[in-house]
Structure formats: structure tokens, C-alpha cells
Amino acid sequence: xxxxxxxxxxxxxxxxxxxxxxxxxxxxxxxxxxxxxxxxxxxxxxxxxxxxxxxxxxxxxxxxxxxxxxxxxxxxxxxxxxxxxxxxxxxxxxxxxxxxxxxxxxxxxxxxxxxxxxxxxxxxxxx
Numbered sequence: 133x134x135x136x137x138x139x140x141x142x143x144x145x146x147x148x149x150x151x152x153x154x155x156x157x158x159x160x161x162x163x164x165x166x167x168x169x170x171x172x173x174x175x176x177x178x179x180x181x182x183x184x185x186x187x188x189x190x191x192x193x194x195x196x197x198x199x200x201x202x203x204x205x206x207x208x209x210x211x212x213x214x215x216x217x218x219x220x221x222x223x224x225x226x227x228x229x230x231x232x233x234x235x236x237x238x239x240x241x242x243x244x245x246x247x248x249x250x251x252x253x254x255x256x257x258x259x
Contacts, residue, residue, distance in 0.1 A: 155209035159217050162189045176237035179228040186222035190215045 166189065170181035197211035204212045 153209055155211070155214050158193075159214050162186075162193075162214075162218060163221065174237050174241070176230065176233035179225050179230075180234050182225040183222050183229060186218050186225060190218035190222060193218060 163186075166182055166185040169185055170178045173181045193211050193215040197215060200211065202210045202212055204210075206212075
């Protein structure tokens, strides 16, 4: 007898769950924090701040990759790939930096040298 049981448990094809790869999640968090911190700067310095912060993030990620002993030519996404993406994003942000506007904004943030800065003496007796 060659009957098929209609209620037999057949292995179902398991669909992969939509999960975010941890490397992409880490890059996304770093970029989000970078955008937030850069948005606190004056308008002319946003691209410059993003450039610098993303390069710092790339170097920190490289340092962590060295400590974790990740292999650079791995078939899956690793910290070396994260560092490369962050460095690429830093270079893209660097293309939007206007050097003259950035220099003007930096100079406007510095205290003027014409007025001497007088700090009150906390031990002085008021007159």
C-alpha cells in the first residue's frame, strides 16, 4: 500500500526573517549620532563636522577590528567593511565643505582680540 498521509509533517521552507545585519546596524547608529552632533554646529560647519566625526568613527572601527582580529577579506560584512563605508561617507561629506564659509564661521566663533577678556577675581572685595 502506497498511501500518502495528508497530515504528515513535511518540512516547510523556512523564509529568512528580515533582520538587519549587525554591521549595517552599527554603521547606521554611527551615522545617526554623527548627523545629530553635526547638526549642533553652525550651518557652515555641518559638513566639516560630519567629515571629521565620520573619519573618527572609521578609525575607531578600524581599531576595534584590529582588537577583534577580524580578517580583512571575509566573505561576510565585518568591521573592516564598516570602516570603509564610514571613510567613504566622510569623503562624500568632505566634498560639501566650503573652506571660505567654514573659516569665516570659525573666526566668528572665536572671541575678539580687540577687547581684553576680564575675568572677575572671586576673592576681590566689592566696593
